[in-house]
Amino acid sequence: MDLTLDTPLTDFPGVGPARAAKLEKLGLTRVRDLMTYFPRDYEDRRKIWSIRSAPLGVKVCVQAMAAEHPRLSRIRKGMELVKVKAVDHAGALHITFFNQSYVERAIKAGEEYVFWGIVEEQGSRRTMVNPIFERTDRQAVTGCILPIYPLTAGISNHLLCSLTRPAVEACAAQMPESLPRSVRLDHELAQTEFSFRNIHFPDSPESLDLARRRLTFEELFYLSAGLSMLKHRRGDAAGRVVPSRPLEEFLALLPFPPTQAQRRVMEEVAADLSSGRSMNRLVQGDVGSGKTVVAAWGAYLAAKAGMQTALMAPTEVLAQQHARSLSALLEPAGVRVGLLTGSFTPAQKKRLRQAIAQGEVDLVVGTHALISQDVEFHNLGLTVADEQHRFGVAQRSALAAKGQAPHVLVMSATPIPRTLALIIYGDLDVSVIDQLPPGRTPVETYVVHEDKRQRMYNFVRKLVGEGRQAYIICPAVEDRAAQEGAEGEPVPFADLKAVKSYAQHLQDEVFPDLRLALLHGKMRPKEKDAVMAAFAAGDVDVLVSTTVVEVGVDVPNAALIIVENAERFGLSQLHQLRGRVGRGKHQSYCVLITNSHAPDAMTRLKTLASTTDGFKISEEDLKLRGPGDFFGSRQHGLPQLALADLSGDMRLLQQAQQSARQLLQQDPTLSQPENRPVLDRVRQMFADTPDIFN
Numbered sequence: 001m002d003l004t005l006d007t008p009l010t011d012f013p014g015v016g017p018a019r020a021a022k023l024e025k026l027g028l029t030r031v032r033d034l035m036t037y038f039p040r041d042y043e044d045r046r047k048i049w050s051i052r053s054a055p056l057g058v059k060v061c062v063q064a065m066a067a068e069h070p071r072l073s074r075i076r077k078g079m080e081l082v083k084v085k086a087v088d089h090a091g092a093l094h095i096t097f098f099n100q101s102y103v104e105r106a107i108k109a110g111e112e113y114v115f116w117g118i119v120e121e122q123g124s125r126r127t128m129v130n131p132i133f134e135r136t137d138r139q140a141v142t143g144c145i146l147p148i149y150p151l152t153a154g155i156s157n158h159l160l161c162s163l164t165r166p167a168v169e170a171c172a173a174q175m176p177e178s179l180p181r182s183v184r185l186d187h188e189l190a191q192t193e194f195s196f197r198n199i200h201f202p203d204s205p206e207s208l209d210l211a212r213r214r215l216t217f218e219e220l221f222y223l224s225a226g227l228s229m230l231k232h233r234r235g236d237a238a239g240r241v242v243p244s245r246p247l248e249e250f251l252a253l254l255p256f257p258p259t260q261a262q263r264r265v266m267e268e269v270a271a272d273l274s275s276g277r278s279m280n281r282l283v284q285g286d287v288g289s290g291k292t293v294v295a296a297w298g299a300y301l302a303a304k305a306g307m308q309t310a311l312m313a314p315t316e317v318l319a320q321q322h323a324r325s326l327s328a329l330l331e332p333a334g335v336r337v338g339l340l341t342g343s344f345t346p347a348q349k350k351r352l353r354q355a356i357a358q359g360e361v362d363l364v365v366g367t368h369a370l371i372s373q374d375v376e377f378h379n380l381g382l383t384v385a386d387e388q389h390r391f392g393v394a395q396r397s398a399l400a401a402k403g404q405a406p407h408v409l410v411m412s413a414t415p416i417p418r419t420l421a422l423i424i425y426g427d428l429d430v431s432v433i434d435q436l437p438p439g440r441t442p443v444e445t446y447v448v449h450e451d452k453r454q455r456m457y458n459f460v461r462k463l464v465g466e467g468r469q470a471y472i473i474c475p476a477v478e479d480r481a482a483q484e485g486a487e488g489e490p491v492p493f494a495d496l497k498a499v500k501s502y503a504q505h506l507q508d509e510v511f512p513d514l515r516l517a518l519l520h521g522k523m524r525p526k527e528k529d530a531v532m533a534a535f536a537a538g539d540v541d542v543l544v545s546t547t548v549v550e551v552g553v554d555v556p557n558a559a560l561i562i563v564e565n566a567e568r569f570g571l572s573q574l575h576q577l578r579g580r581v582g583r584g585k586h587q588s589y590c591v592l593i594t595n596s597h598a599p600d601a602m603t604r605l606k607t608l609a610s611t612t613d614g615f616k617i618s619e620e621d622l623k624l625r626g627p628g629d630f631f632g633s634r635q636h637g638l639p640q641l642a643l644a645d646l647s648g649d650m651r652l653l654q655q656a657q658q659s660a661r662q663l664l665q666q667d668p669t670l671s672q673p674e675n676r677p678v679l680d681r682v683r684q685m686f687a688d689t690p691d692i693f694n
């Protein structure tokens, strides 16, 4: 069979319609797809041992001759055994196969085989159970470094290897070289053919490293090039001029002087808005660093220039809170603030929509409802997305599409490690508020086990006695699959009922004399708002809540947060939760309760207890849990990476970025003929995200 990159997999022997359908599930229909279907791991099966020298207890290859015809026996119903003795110059290996009766015919007395399995010793006998085996003259999966591919039901690693091996042999040389020669030489990257051969079937660990380095670099290079082009394109986009005004005029509205960091970021925003180019800026700041002020400043400038601002918040509770605090701040300066959420009655919504369309509202605060089709703005000049990584790139663009190239400000309260920020927000300029307002004392954090529960309740009572308020957070879980704890234990708060009855228990048995309230995501928005408002007003002492308070909720008098089943949360999420306290002048506390004694759970929780620096914590989280948490379900809308490991490939990312930038400096649109292959690859990579690259 003559293979080319376009040969369909159905041309391979043994691939009928049923298998083809399963392969398609993995994205594999042609040889080309096999080439870029990379192994997730490797097994080093190069060393071939003799029976006596083979180490015990680990998987090894042993070469030996079948000394007899295999013996098949049925020991009980449904259980078949095949036994065979294999020998070499110095020893014998007693091999047993369970329920693989075909072995009786497959192994022939007198033939040499390589057996891949675990050697064990019973007395002086060396044994092996269920090895993989092949004849020494037909070695394919032994004597080599074997790739381990990601699989799906009905597709074995063996099958994938048997497809990939001939594909790579015939077609590695046909894979086009798209990296510019100078980039390849500058970074000492291996050639394409070598890289594809060795990423699948490495000659040695060193060759594998070279191959992986090249292909990872390539991936990061195209990603960086795409993102730079996007930034460049946006950067060039003409923006509406929002004239700057003296900062002091706005600062006079604030009840506190800004921090240096806030001042700097506000100046950056004003410079963007008045530049005549369209702003695309991310404001990153640790919890409680005071990002809202920056958004308010942007909205203020826009309003004074006769333009509207839309501020999109991720939750109803947060939208309500922003609307409250922004109107208190801005209404005195004549900026009209409106709130639009999904929970309004149709009549209310209609009235507000009309006001928005007629330009009677300057700043519209809302949830996703803002993106809905029938909201029309009179003159939208600025959009602000709070907690952007919860929204996708697509949602951000949908909001922006409601105006004529409005300026875009994105605020993220989850500090993101720099590597990830470069990728998730590669298309944005970044400002960091790296300073907390003065007078904050760091939150004291404790990890405690169940047995200290009573002491903790006493502590709650003591703080409430001093006039403070407290949160008690329970992890309510929505999907059934997640209801088992990490170690398979049932989770006390796995369902809403449990949270409700826990709250009831606290009110009835533990704190009958305190004012408790319950908040959870399944409540009607109006109820949620009422509870939050009561808590903010100091009418509730203890708020028992699910993680709906996680993002952004701001009640400075709250000085204690207790997190139940803390081991179930990611570090960054716990950091967010902890950020709900320590927002005022009172010494605040965070108590993480756990039943778990699992060492890694304890390590994670102790990390949190040892630092309050959000960037450090998120880096630790990235190391411990991988980037999945930050990326969510690919909501960011950027391409998925096949090889690059964002927690480890930082240096390579920097090199790739630098090199992509250099190339784009010479040829910003990659329109020169020699850069055509790069442009094609970038387009291909961004093909699934047309809203950011067309």
Ligand SMILES: Nc1ncnc2c1ncn2[C@@H]1O[C@H](COP(=O)(O)OP(=O)(O)OP(=O)(O)O)[C@@H](O)[C@H]1O
Pocket (backbone or CB within 6 Å): 256, 257, 258, 259, 262, 285, 286, 287, 288, 289, 290, 291, 292, 293, 412, 413, 437, 438, 551, 552, 553, 554, 556, 579, 583
């Ligand atoms: N410069 C400042 N001096 C004193 N207090 C400030 C200052 N800036 C903001 N604050 C107050 O600090 C609290 C936190 O501000 P804000 O809600 O804007 O933080 P944030 O960055 O959005 O935090 P989070 O991400 O946790 O929501 C608010 O009560 C705010 O009024």
